[in-house]
Amino acid sequence: MAQLVAHLEAHGYVERVPDPADRRAKLVRTTARGRAVFAIVREFVAELDERRWPVSGWPRCASCAPCWASSATPSEHRPARHP
Numbered sequence: 175m176a177q178l179v180a181h182l183e184a185h186g187y188v189e190r191v192p193d194p195a196d197r198r199a200k201l202v203r204t205t206a207r208g209r210a211v212f213a214i215v216r217e218f219v220a221e222l223d224e225r226r227w228p229v230s231g232w233p234r235c236a237s238c239a240p241c242w243a244s245s246a247t248p249s250e251h252r253p254a255r256h257p
Contacts, residue, residue, distance in 0.1 A: 187211060 179202055182188045187208035193199040204212065 182208070 179188060179190070183190060183202075186205055188202050189205055190200040190202055193201050
């Protein structure tokens, strides 16, 4: 996970900021660039769902909906764990 965050940070999609509640931790949050890309991805996934729905059927797609919904909040702050 740390390598993924480092990659996204190096490319300007996320940034690490100090956690005000815990000096030892960092929060990872999306940058404007990251939010812009995330919006494009959400549109693409919605379009993909619309195309896939007639083939796979709604129940299978509906079972994936919670996964996509939980990832639809890019500004949610989660501490990054560092070794």
